[in-house]
Amino acid sequence: MKQSFQKHPSMPGLLKSVGTSFAALPDERRTRSITLKDGHLSALSVFHQKFPSRLQFDVMMRDGVWGEFCKPLI
Numbered sequence: 001m002k003q004s005f006q007k008h009p010s011m012p013g014l015l016k017s018v019g020t021s022f023a024a025l026p027d028e029r030r031t032r033s034i035t036l037k038d039g040h041l042s043a044l045s046v047f048h049q050k051f052p053s054r055l056q057f058d059v060m061m062r063d064g065v066w067g068e069f070c071k072p073l074i
Helices: 011-023 036-050 054-063 065-073
Strands: none
Touching (some): 011 036
């Protein structure tokens, strides 16, 4: 897939790009009440509501309680 870069990125553009990538993932689940793409987009929205930026997430993981909580998951 060819990547295109905009001078001023937008949330709709990001969601379209990420949604296209999520839709390309193979879905090996037996039951599919919701699409894998919709599930991933939902997780992205929850992540974005908690951490408005990736930098804020990284700092919180490094310095905050979240780092100790999530360390076994990594």
